[in-house]
Amino acid sequence: MIKVRIPTPLRPMTGGKGEIEITGNSVGDMIEQLNTSHPGLKDRLCDEHGEVRRFINIYVNEEDIRFLTGKDTPLKEGDEVSIIPAIAGGA
Amino acid sequence: MLLLPSAILHNMIEHARLLDPHECCGILAGVNREVRKQYRITNILASLTTTELARFDQAKLSDLKQLSPEERADIAFQMDAQEMALAQKDIRTQSLQLQAFYHSHTASPARPSTTDITIAMEFESYREKLNLPEPLHVIISLMEKDTPIVRAYQIRNSTATEVEITRS
Ligand SMILES: [Zn+2]
Numbered sequence: 252m253i254k255v256r257i258p259t260p261l262r263p264m265t266g267g268k269g270e271i272e273i274t275g276n277s278v279g280d281m282i283e284q285l286n287t288s289h290p291g292l293k294d295r296l297c298d299e300h301g302e303v304r305r306f307i308n309i310y311v312n313e314e315d316i317r318f319l320t321g322k323d324t325p326l327k328e329g330d331e332v333s334i335i336p337a338i339a340g341g342a
Numbered sequence: 343m344l345l346l347p348s349a350i351l352h353n354m355i356e357h358a359r360l361l362d363p364h365e366c367c368g369i370l371a372g373v374n375r376e377v378r379k380q381y382r383i384t385n386i387l388a389s390l391t392t393t394e395l396a397r398f399d400q401a402k403l404s405d406l407k408q409l410s411p412e413e414r415a416d417i418a419f420q421m422d423a424q425e426m427a428l429a430q431k432d433i434r435t436q437s438l439q440l441q442a443f444y445h446s447h448t449a450s451p452a453r454p455s456t457t458d459i460t461i462a463m464e465f466e467s468y469r470e471k472l473n474l475p476e477p478l479h480v481i482i483s484l485m486e487k488d489t490p491i492v493r494a495y496q497i498r499n500s501t502a503t504e505v506e507i508t509r510s
Pocket of ligand 1: 340341342445446447454455458481
């Protein structure tokens with residue numbers, strides 16, 4: 252199984268769950284699977300071209316997928332994926 | 343204590359003035375609370391549409407949806423995730439560590455707002471899993487345009503404690 256960490260702002264879509272376990276061969280697969288179990292989640296993570304949105308980082312273990320092979324980044328048993336909003340603040 | 347080279351301090355103030363009335367944001371890297379490198383990061387709020395914003399954070403949207411993107415960037419910031427990732431990669435390559443996040447307050451004092459504290463605590467919940475050191479939060483206030491004030495804070499358990507900045 253692969254563990255996916257869901258950030259607080261997206262937990263309303265996962266019934267409050269902060270961690271979801273999936274099986275899948277790539278980050279792209281993972282996004283599709285998450286979207287099947289939690290419809291609408293893909294739209295929160297990716298823009299209309301399917302690219303990861305400008306305010307989201309997806310890490311496989313400790314590396315940002317932008318420096319791996321993006322959504323083609325392979326996943327294997329035991330990997331941990333973290334979906335993290337880029338740092339923000341308000342006045 | 344945070345050791346901050348004068349050149350970087352001036353560059354941060356210049357960054358804040360350049361973007362005023364929008365908020366600026368960035369990252370400071372170094373070793374053991376000694377800053378050696380600064381990364382200016384784009385505040386993408388000015389270019390995010392309300393729909394885009396809604397896709398991520400309903401809580402944030404409720405505060406900001408009344409405003410135009412331009413107005414939104416005056417009272418808040420959202421770092422560009424790609425630039426943030428690039429900076430983190432460069433920090434690792436240079437054997438430095440994250441020391442602080444900085445942003446400006448263009449019309450309010452140099453202390454973290456409630457939103458700043460909430461978001462800092464949210465970041466805390468991921469930080470250890472990503473193997474990042476605990477960052478300080480530096481705020482540049484342009485409330486008095488001629489005398490900018492720069493202060494650093496440690497945010498723990500939803501409480502901000504000031505950390506002295508020493509210029510080097
Ligand atoms: Zn702030």
